[in-house]
Amino acid sequence: MSIPAPLAEIVDDFAAVEGQDKLQLLLEFSRELPPLPPELEEAAMEPVPECQSPLFLSVDAADRAHVKLYFSAPAEAPTTRGFASILHQGLDGLSAQEILDVPDDFYSDLGLADAVSPLRLRGMSAMLARIKRHLRA
Numbered sequence: 001m002s003i004p005a006p007l008a009e010i011v012d013d014f015a016a017v018e019g020q021d022k023l024q025l026l027l028e029f030s031r032e033l034p035p036l037p038p039e040l041e042e043a044a045m046e047p048v049p050e051c052q053s054p055l056f057l058s059v060d061a062a063d064r065a066h067v068k069l070y071f072s073a074p075a076e077a078p079t080t081r082g083f084a085s086i087l088h089q090g091l092d093g094l095s096a097q098e099i100l101d102v103p104d105d106f107y108s109d110l111g112l113a114d115a116v117s118p119l120r121l122r123g124m125s126a127m128l129a130r131i132k133r134h135l136r137a
Helices: 005-015 020-031 078-091 096-100 106-110 118-136
Strands: 056-060 068-072
Touching (some): 005 020, 005 078, 005 106, 020 078, 056 118, 078 118, 096 118, 106 118
Antiparallel strands (some): 056 068
16 A cells, blocks of 8 residues: 555645644645536536535546546535545546555545544545545446
């Protein structure tokens, strides 16, 4: 199990800040979640009910060397959007194997346990688990 470089860089960014600054960084990530491409509709995406806010994801593994990830979450859900953006920025474009090798609990290295509820952290874990399930299918 290993954390790929783009995701490791994000983990390092979170490790470099303390307390409320971690929430501010998460909020910044939430603003960076890219919009869905026009050809992808939320209705065709998989819901992640473990998230406290509506979150939908799509995994395009047609090219297993360059997996494409898509997420949709409302602007009113900055924590969920932030988590989705972390996964997008850290994993999008990597190979299926690189993503499968990410530790299931990598998010604990972000140091957000004191800043957000365990229920919200389980949502991030569920997103990664669903991505991996698609890649194993």
